[in-house]
Amino acid sequence: MSEPGPVLAVRDLHLSIGGAVIIDGVSLAVPRGEMLGVIGPNGAGKTTLFNLLSGVMRPTAGTVHLAGDDVTARSVDARARAGLGRTFQTSSLFDGLTAVENVRLAAQAALGGALSLVRFPGRGGAATERARDRLDQVGLAHHEHTVAGGLAHGDKRKLEIAMLLASDPHVILLDEPMAGVGSADVEGLMDLIRRVHREHGTTVLMVEHHMDVVLGLVDRLAVMHHGQLLACDSPEAVMADPTVQSAYLGATA
Numbered sequence: 001m002s003e004p005g006p007v008l009a010v011r012d013l014h015l016s017i018g019g020a021v022i023i024d025g026v027s028l029a030v031p032r033g034e035m036l037g038v039i040g041p042n043g044a045g046k047t048t049l050f051n052l053l054s055g056v057m058r059p060t061a062g063t064v065h066l067a068g069d070d071v072t073a074r075s076v077d078a079r080a081r082a083g084l085g086r087t088f089q090t091s092s093l094f095d096g097l098t099a100v101e102n103v104r105l106a107a108q109a110a111l112g113g114a115l116s117l118v119r120f121p122g123r124g125g126a127a128t129e130r131a132r133d134r135l136d137q138v139g140l141a142h143h144e145h146t147v148a149g150g151l152a153h154g155d156k157r158k159l160e161i162a163m164l165l166a167s168d169p170h171v172i173l174l175d176e177p178m179a180g181v182g183s184a185d186v187e188g189l190m191d192l193i194r195r196v197h198r199e200h201g202t203t204v205l206m207v208e209h210h211m212d213v214v215l216g217l218v219d220r221l222a223v224m225h226h227g228q229l230l231a232c233d234s235p236e237a238v239m240a241d242p243t244v245q246s247a248y249l250g251a252t253a
């Protein structure tokens, strides 16, 4: 049952692989509609935390709750159906398909229909309509028929977000959305993320190394270090925290 508590909550999450402790007792509650940045040095466990939230990996101990429901044992697909969407550090696009075909596949998966690339001219179809709408939302309507592999880097990232939006998620996890994006495209992507967050009330968790991006977007910052959550507070409080400064900011300066 959905209720007014945090939309996403992890409690005492642990993950060990082959004797190595990767995630070490992380607890975190994310209120509905929050934009949360996740930062930390390389290897701190940020992507692994996203893997545990999205169901790509299962924790050794601890729980993940989505909208009040315990989803710890649920698959990626079940969590996606429950409203959790995610992008990856590496591109998940089909380079040889057009922009609209990429989003249509995501829409077909979300709508529960069979996946198909066959076009039915004039018939529209719910998946195609939804795909066009999401392309419009991310500002790529004019690239509907451009193959994904031919898009500029920033537009590829926008296309990935359009695919994410095809399933109408209420929580999205963005893993380094600015990775590989030229400085000219950063503003546009930030605007897009801000718009998705504000217009749809979507809860956003974002791993991002660019501090200017993070600080320009988030309500709170979570700092990971050696698999632990070192701090989770307003950006101002986190930046002023001496433990964070020595563990993260000092370490990467």
Ligand SMILES: Nc1ncnc2c1ncn2[C@@H]1O[C@H](COP(=O)(O)OP(=O)(O)OP(=O)(O)O)[C@@H](O)[C@H]1O
Pocket (backbone or CB within 6 Å): 017, 020, 022, 040, 041, 042, 043, 044, 045, 046, 047, 048, 049, 224
């Ligand atoms: N499947 C795995 N098997 C073994 N070790 C793993 C596995 N996945 C991650 N790790 C290790 O866990 C640690 C955390 O990795 P993770 O990718 O979550 O860090 P990160 O904070 O996202 O780093 P980056 O900023 O470099 O992406 C690293 O030391 C990594 O080598």
